[in-house]
Amino acid sequence: MNKLLVLVVSFLLAFVVKAEDHYWYFNATWLTGNPDGVMERPIIGFNGSWPLPTLRVKTGDRVVLKLTNGLGNQNTSLHFHGMFQNGTGQMDGPEMITQCPIAPDDYFVYNFTVPDQVGTYWYHSHTDGQYPDGLRGVFVIEEAKKSDYPFDFDEEITLSVSEWYHKTxxxxxxxxxxxxxxxxxxxxxxxxxxxxxxxxxWRVQPNTTYFVRIVNVGRFVSQYLYMEDHDFTVVEVDGVYVQPNTTSMVYITAAQRYGVLIKTKETTDKNFAFMNAIDKDMLDVVPKDLILNSTNYISYDESNDTPEEYIVDEYDFLDDYWLTPVSAEAMLDEPDHVITVDVTMNNLGNGINYAFFNNITYTPPKVPILHTVLSAGELATNELVYGTNTHSIVLQHNEVVDIVLNNHDAGKHPFHLHGHVFQLVARGETVVGDPVSFNATEYDLYRDNPMRRDTVYVNPQSYIVMRFRADNPGVWFFHCHIGWHLQQGLAFVLVEAPLQIQETETQHLTEGSIRICKNSNNGLYEGNAAGNKDNFLDLKGENVQHKPLPAGFTARGIVALVFSCLAGILGLVAITYYGLSDLKNVEMDLIKDLNVELDGLDESSQTNSSDSSEHISKVQI
Known part of the structure; x- marks a missing residue:
């Protein structure tokens, strides 16, 4: 018996010894960058350099990352996308959800142990639309040793894709x-x-299997990835290993990750194109100078000809719904709690277009929601204390939860859940015409071992159903990962097992969490959504969405009204200015004289992105 105890202790000690502490000290500052080779612009780097580094850890390792805000003119924050943050919810990062923002010249230490996770992740700012300006990088949790991977490969590389704007x-x-x-x-x-x-x-060796970790670190468009005469074998999605599935094309939305195997050819007599293509259906307009299909190069031998653009007849890509996890998990039992939300886009009384779940556009509280949980006592189970406009939903510990999401919008949306992966129970096809909501009695594509991931897309005017077990007490953001839509308010909050959060010592606020609130949030670090800590049910002064438009107003009506008024004003000014004289090009002369800027009307004034096709990157994979 004593020998057995010694063996057990020795095993545990060996595991502890293998775990490492990773200390990173990063100062976020503005730099000047030109990643597309067309235009220099401000960009956010760490310690004076960009792109940001790929961070690598192993299961059980401890991460200690000190982020100093050297931006000068903006707050910031950091989210480790896909990390469960078991017991360390205040390290999750979303501003006013689990922490206050980090003010300029202040800092915050993200300190957590990597849970029982492996795979491909990333880290990014969770403040406004900041990460598209450069504050994002790849985060990899490696297996302890190569033989632990459920597939064989020779070399590993990382690949990020995104869109790029010439303005911040x-x-x-x-x-x-x-x-x-x-x-x-x-x-x-x-x-x-x-x-x-x-x-x-991408310089490759022949007859070699590469494990490629692909991350879409963009804020908006999905991309199609495909190669000339090569295939992808998908073996991982969002940190979940799946049974190998070979495909010629991968479709990857903002925030999704794919781990793929690419086997190179045995000969080196030809180089091949590696394409990344923007999903143009997500764009309201497609400028003539926007390159939708971009060509990269799989180089076996530099002396070979440079590949031409590889054209496909149609975008026939892998449907991730049919992927099968290696670690089998039966469909969870029927849900204890069903959250049904309808996605719409509409205008409020200030004329601005917002995004809504059930007519609520997420509006940040005055106190981070996790802080409210920790200061509300027994009232933490009352959704009212979190405000009427944060769309916070309290979940009981270990209950099975369904999120039934009906997309009444004509666009595709990728949705991400913090703190969990979920089973994709159902996803409808794209609908042309009236939106179709989920109807359980008419759906029959359920799977015994459903695909699991943390970011999944819903098709236009269709639906998705996501199921998970509420076994991770914390405050978890659920939101569209198109950054523009999050800024429009397309989010709600899950407050999971709030009393268990209060009882967990590692969930209690650190001195750093309190300090950044004092420096950035008028000192507010406890209380309800309105900052009231004396009466948690008194929400007077809370942040709320704007009042609705008067009855009868629509987006089209506003457009017509705005441009009708604009045309009328320009007409009156023209009559007055020129005294009804018959002049040639009167409109353009007037615009020049008044120094009026009409963005996007003059095609010749737009940057010619086609010049970027001449920019051959010196950066190699």
Whole structure:
């Protein structure tokens, strides 16, 4: 018996010894970058450099990352996307959900142990639309040793894709959330990026199997990835190993990750194209100079010809619904709690287009929701204390939860749940015409071992159903990962087992959590959504959404009204200014004389992104 005890203790000690502590000290500052080779612009880097580093850890390792805000003009935060943060919810990162923002010249230490997870993840700012300006990188949790992977490979690489704007989020957002953009049309990117560059050359060895970790670190468009005469074998999605599935094309939305095997050819007599293509259906308009299909290069031999663009007849990509996890998990029991939400986009009384779950557009509280949980006592189980506009839903510990999401919008949306992976129970096809909501009695595609991941897309005017067990006490954000839509309010909050949160010592606020609130949030770090800590049921002064439009107003009506008024004003000014004289080009002369800027009307004034095709990246995979 004593020998057995010695063996057990020795095993546990060996495991502890293998775990490592990783200390990273990063100062986020503004730099100047030109990743697409077309235009220099401000970009956020760490310690004076960009792209940000790929961080690598193993299960059981401890992460201690000190983030200093050297941006000068913006708050910031950091989220480790896909981390469960078991017992360390205040390290999850979303601003005013689990923490206050980090003010300029302040810092916060993210300190947590990597849970029982492996796979491909990433880290990014969770403040406004900040991460598209550069504050994002890949986060990898490796297996303890190569033989632990459920597949064989020779070499591993990481690949990120995203869109790229020539203006910062700080410049774009005021024009996006504006009454003069009443339809909520998202800003159109100027380019797509492939490993933070364009026209990238990937030098490969023949007869080699590469494990490629692919991450979409963008804020908006999904991308199609496909290769000339090569295939992807998908073996991982969002940190979940799946049975190998070979496909010629992968469709990856913002925030999704795919682990794929790519087997190279035995000969080196030809190089091949590796394409990344923007999903143009997500764009309201497609500018003539936007390159939808970008060409990168699989190089076996530099002396070979450079590949031409590889054209496909149609985008026939893998449907991730049919992927099968390696670690089998039966469909969870029928739900104890069903959350049914309808997605809509509409205008409020200020004329701005917002996004809604059940007519609620997420509006941040005055106190982070996790802080309210920890200071509300028994009232933490009362959803009212979290405010009427945070759309917070209290879950009981270990109950099975269904999120039934009906998309009444004509666009595709990728939705992400913090703190969990979920089983994808159902996903409807794209609907043309009236939106179709989920009807359990008419759905028969349920799977015994359903695909699990933390970010999944819903098709236009269709539905998805996600199921998970509420076994991770914490405050977890559920939101669309199109950054523009999150800024429009397409989110709600799950407050999971609040009394258990209060009872867990590691969930209690650190001195750092309190300090950043004092420095950035008018000192508010406890109380209800309105900052009231004397009466948690008194929400006077809470943040709420704008009042609705008067009856009869629609987005089209606002557009017509705005441009009718604009045309009338210009007409009156023209008559007055020119005294009814018959002048040629009167409108353009007037615009020049009055120095009026009409963005996007003059095609010759737009940056020619096609120049980027001449930019051959020096950055290699």
């Amino acid at each position: 989020s700080h410049e774009l957002t005021p024009k996006f959330l504006n009454r003069y953009n009443p339809t909520g049309a998202e800003p159109i990117p100027q380019n797509s990026l492939f490993n933070d560059s364009r026209n990238v050359t």
